Amino acid sequence: TNIQQARINRELAEVTLEETRNQLRQIIETAHNDASAAAKSYQAALKQVAALQESNRVNDQRYEVGAINFTEYQVSRNNLNQAENDLVRSKFEYIFRLKIVEFYLGIPITL
Numbered sequence: 486t487n488i489q490q491a492r493i494n495r496e497l498a499e500v501t502l503e504e505t506r507n508q509l510r511q512i513i514e515t516a517h518n519d520a521s522a523a524a525k526s527y528q529a530a531l532k533q534v535a536a537l538q539e540s541n542r543v544n545d546q547r548y549e550v551g552a553i554n555f556t557e558y559q560v561s562r563n564n565l566n567q568a569e570n571d572l573v574r575s576k577f578e579y580i581f582r583l584k585i586v587e588f589y590l591g592i593p594i595t596l
Contacts, residue, residue: 520582527579530572535562537565 544561547553584594 495501512588516582516585516589520586523575523582527572527575530568530575534565534568534572537561537568541565584596 519552541561541564544553548555548558588594
């Protein structure tokens, strides 16, 4: 019975090892997908800031000649500021997600 119990324990350990490997694989895949999504979010934020900078440039000129009022001008500036904040947030989210992937690849974490 001791031999049978040892075999059962070994098989249980092998199943546990396989489950752990699968969990680790899932964690790594999730980290990779998160990093990929963060990269896309960062690229979108870059494009949004560029578009709003151009829009704000035009609105600066329109405000100077009186084509828009101060409220419209301020809304334009606020939109640009919000986009710039989103850009910074998405940049650091992307860096963080990359560092997680690097950790799982065994690359030492550096800042």
